[in-house]
Amino acid sequence: MKTNIILSLILIVFVSLLTFGCKEKGTKENPVENNPMEEKTVPQTNVDSMEAMPVFDPSLDPLVIGKEFSKVFADTLNVQMYEFTMKPGDSVGLHQHLDHTIYVLEGGTLQVYVNGTEPVEMNLKAGEGFVSGPLKDAAKNVGETTIKWLATEIHRPREN
DSSP states (O other): OHHHHHHHHHHHHHHHHHHHHTSOOSOSSSOOOOOTTSOOOOOOOOGGGBOOOOOOOGGGOHHHHTGGGEEEEEEETTEEEEEEEEOTTOEEEEEEESEEEEEEEEOEEEEEEETTOOOEEEEEOTTOEEEEOSEEEEEEEOSSSOEEEEEEEEOOOOBO
């Protein structure tokens, strides 16, 4: 019951982020203030200014590489939502993410190798969330607790 409530809340937050996050205003060079009383002109994005989706290698899909750790909740509208669970000592090999989010359900200590760098030890806490662009990583649960997170993979074109 508690897991269903948490997943429902996460889904609501995720849909809200997608809905409102896609209506980004301004640019890095000229940020727009968030004053609802002031009228603003925001350039419209057209199809010609969109890049193709980043190249994705299906053999590096996290749901393929880490299938024994994954429980898929949804896979539609170019979005995959899944739970990922790693027990102490578990490791997942090199895999690829496009745009993605992570919400930690159960925390612990994770050693992560991102884009071929030296490993970084992360102390994940329940309730933390991360949003990231495309990357390749591998990970190992080096702690003494089971780590569980909810992930979303977002397959979409990117703006220039």
